[in-house]
Amino acid sequence: MWPKVIILVDADAFYASVEQRDNPQYRGKPVIVGGKPGQRGVVSACSYEARKYGVHSAMPISRAYRLCPHGIYVGTNMDKYRAVSSEMFDIYRKYTPLVEKVSVDEGYLDVTPAPGVQIAQAIREEVRDSLGITVTAGVSYCRYLAKILASQSKPDGLGVLAPEDAKGFLHSLPVSKLPGIGPKTANTLRREGINTVGQLGSMPPSWFETRFGKTAPRMMELAAGVDPTPVNPQQQVKSISEETTFREDQSETESLLAVLAQLSQDVGHRLRKQELCCRTAGIKVRYSDFTTLTRETSLPTPFSSDAEIFGCAKELFLSLAPFKRPVRLLGVSVKSLEIVKTVQPMLLQDTNRWESVSEVMDSLHLKHGKKMISLGRAIQRKP
DNA sequence: TCTGGGGTCCTAGGACCC
DNA sequence: TCTGGGGTCCTAGGACCC
Numbered sequence: 001m002w003p004k005v006i007i008l009v010d011a012d013a014f015y016a017s018v019e020q021r022d023n024p025q026y027r028g029k030p031v032i033v034g035g036k037p038g039q040r041g042v043v044s045a046c047s048y049e050a051r052k053y054g055v056h057s058a059m060p061i062s063r064a065y066r067l068c069p070h071g072i073y074v075g076t077n078m079d080k081y082r083a084v085s086s087e088m089f090d091i092y093r094k095y096t097p098l099v100e101k102v103s104v105d106e107g108y109l110d111v112t113p114a115p116g117v118q119i120a121q122a123i124r125e126e127v128r129d130s131l132g133i134t135v136t137a138g139v140s141y142c143r144y145l146a147k148i149l150a151s152q153s154k155p156d157g158l159g160v161l162a163p164e165d166a167k168g169f170l171h172s173l174p175v176s177k178l179p180g181i182g183p184k185t186a187n188t189l190r191r192e193g194i195n196t197v198g199q200l201g202s203m204p205p206s207w208f209e210t211r212f213g214k215t216a217p218r219m220m221e222l223a224a225g226v227d228p229t230p231v232n233p234q235q236q237v238k239s240i241s242e243e244t245t246f247r248e249d250q251s252e253t254e255s256l257l258a259v260l261a262q263l264s265q266d267v268g269h270r271l272r273k274q275e276l277c278c279r280t281a282g283i284k285v286r287y288s289d290f291t292t293l294t295r296e297t298s299l300p301t302p303f304s305s306d307a308e309i310f311g312c313a314k315e316l317f318l319s320l321a322p323f324k325r326p327v328r329l330l331g332v333s334v335k336s337l338e339i340v341k342t343v344q345p346m347l348l349q350d351t352n353r354w355e356s357v358s359e360v361m362d363s364l365h366l367k368h369g370k371k372m373i374s375l376g377r378a379i380q381r382k383p
Numbered sequence: 384t385c386t387g388g389g390g391t392c393c394t395a396g397g398a399c400c401c
Numbered sequence: 402t403c404t405g406g407g408g409t410c411c412t413a414g415g416a417c418c419c
Contacts, residue, residue, distance in 0.1 A: 010419095034387070042387050044419095057419085060385055076388090103390085103419045180392090182417045214393070243388060280411090290386065294413060329387090 002163060005116040006231065007109040008138045008146040009092060009123060012155035014105035015045035017133040018084050019074055030055070030071040037065040037073055040245055044076050048155055081105075084131060091126050095119055100231045108143055110231035116140075120158055141166075142227035144179050151177075166225035171198035178222050180215065197223055236337075237274065241284075242266045243331030249288045251326045260317055261378035263332040264310035265361075272362055276337045277304035281312035284331030285320060292329075295319065302338050305358040306375055309334060 011017065015033040020026045030050035035041030043059045053068040064071070085104045092099045096119075098110035111119050120137035127135050138150030140161040149159035161169055175197055176186040188211075194200055201223035208216040221227060242263045250256055260283070271278060282296030295316040303309070313332050364373050 014419095040385095040387080042385095044387070058387085061387095063384065066384090078388090106419070180417070184416060238391070239389095241389065245387060282412095292414090296412065298411070331388090 002113070002116075002141045004110060004141055005112045005114060006140060006143055006146045007111060007116055007120050007123075008143070008150045009107055009109065009120070009127075009135050010137075010150050010154070011088065011105040011127075011133060011135045013045050013047050014085075014133070015076060015081055016047040016050070018081055020047060021132040022080075026072055030068050032061070032064050032068070032071045032073050033076055034064075035061045035073065035075055037061060040247065046071075084133070087131055088127060088135070091130070092123065094126075095123060097233060098231045099233055100235060108146070108231045117158065117160055124156075124158065142225075143229050143231070144222060144227045145169075145225070147179070148173070148177050163225075170201070170223070170225055171196065173197045175200050178219075180219070180222075237276075238337065239333055239335040240267055240270050240274075240276075240278075240337070241331055241333035242270075243284055243329060245286075245329045246327070249326035249328050251323070253321070253323075256327055256330060257314060257317070258378055259330050260313050260332060261306075261310050261375045263330060264313050265306045265374055265378060267332050267334055268304060268306040268309050268358060269362060269365065271304050271309075271334055271337075272358060275340045277302040277340050278309075278334035279303075279336035279338070280334065281309050282333045282335070283313050283316045284329065284333065285317070285327060286329035287323075287325040288328050289325055290328070291325075293320070296333075296335075298336065304340070306361065307357065310375060 016031045019031055019033060020029075026047075028049065029047070030053060031047040032043055032050050032055060033046065034044040039061060041061045043055060043057050043061060043064050045057055046055045046064070050064075050068055050071055053071070055064045055068050055071070061073070065073070081104055088105075089099060089101060089107060092107055092109055096109050096111045096114075100108045102108065109119075109123075116139035120139050124135055124137055127133065134156040136150050136154045136157045136159075138146040138148065138153060138159045138161075140146040140149055141163045145161050145166065149161050150157075153159035173196060174186075175181050175189055175194060176183075178197065178200075181189070189195070189200070194203070200219075205216070205220065208220050212219045244259065244263065246259075250259075279302050280296055280298040282294055284292065284294050286292040297312050297316060299308075299312070309332065361373055
């Protein structure tokens with residue numbers, strides 16, 4: 001019996017596939033998306049041709065270049081990938097309204113009680129024919145098993161796991177395949193002699209509690225082939241952030257503040273586009289030695305203007321001075337998000353002036369592009 | 384041979400309150 | 402002289418995911 005029919009659809013080497021689709025001369029060749037050799041960065045995605053050379057995502061570009069010097073290196077074009085993603089999810093929603101987007105290239109579908117394999121196959125064919133990229137699907141009776149099946153069926157594949165086969169499947173599965181078991185936890189478990197989900201499932205509840213604390217019940221379920229997490233089509237975003245790593249480390253406070261202002265504007269723009277406001281804004285600073293710190297602050301009333309976000313960011317940033325090391329990365333984030341309409345109008349009165357400035361700026365950006373107008377701070381000074 | 388950018392969730396200490 | 406017991410909010414950091 002299938003309690004539910006869950007499909008995980010995951011695009012294959014997504015960014016690289018889109019680039020190959022749009023640039024026929026890239027097809028059949030190792031394509032590495034993330035940056036040009038010589039630049040700072042890691043591989044965001046790479047084609048299967050590139051993987052033959054040992055290149056994989058999250059690998060520094062410099063190392064990828066040593067492994068595959070004749071590869072095609074392209075920068076990321078998130079706007080383009082987001083657009084393809086949106087077409088992809090429109091296709092999924094033709095088959096069921098219960099679609100949950102978990103990332104730009106990956107989504108869960110609940111098609112209960114329909115036949116999962118036929119639907120997954122139909123979706124794969126439609127995406128291939130109308131978008132020109134391939135997706136892999138995993139079909140099972142719960143989310144995490146659908147996901148694991150898809151990961152084992154890549155690329156351009158379709159994997160199925162029926163409830164009656166779950167026990168046998170999990171018995172020899174490495175624990176690192178379970179969601180939430182990353183490298184650190186897998187290492188800890190290995191030192192205790194636990195390598196497979198079968199071994200994990202044989203441990204007593206008291207062991208789970210000391211090892212996993214609050215998440216113990218969840219881990220016990222996963223080990224037993226149980227995952228009650230529903231597919232939720234209306235997942236609300238919890239935070240918005242923008243960050244940038246400099247080509248060369250920066251020490252000048254003035255130019256760092258200019259970057260912080262630009263990031264504040266970008267975050268504010270995305271925030272308002274989704275008709276949200278926030279109560280908390282924060283910054284992220286990574287120094288040249290890679291030590292990273294975060295600072296955040298909350299205000300008593302919700303806000304969404306660039307100036308207020310930058311006001312928080314600037315104050316937090318200056319509170320870190322004096323800086324002992326050059327700065328490698330700066331980031332700005334907002335959280336404690338609320339939908340603007342539900343915020344009491346009274347609360348917005350104080351800050352109304354800045355809200356309207358931001359609205360005017362948003363419409364100018366839309367009409368004339370981002371260079372049209374910006375906060376005084378964000379205008380880069382020429383050296 | 385250095386280490387991107389965008390997220391989620393959990394922990395843990397201190398403030399604050401009853 | 403030793404200092405309750407909970408609950409919630411805020412902040413910083415870390416593990417994990419794509």
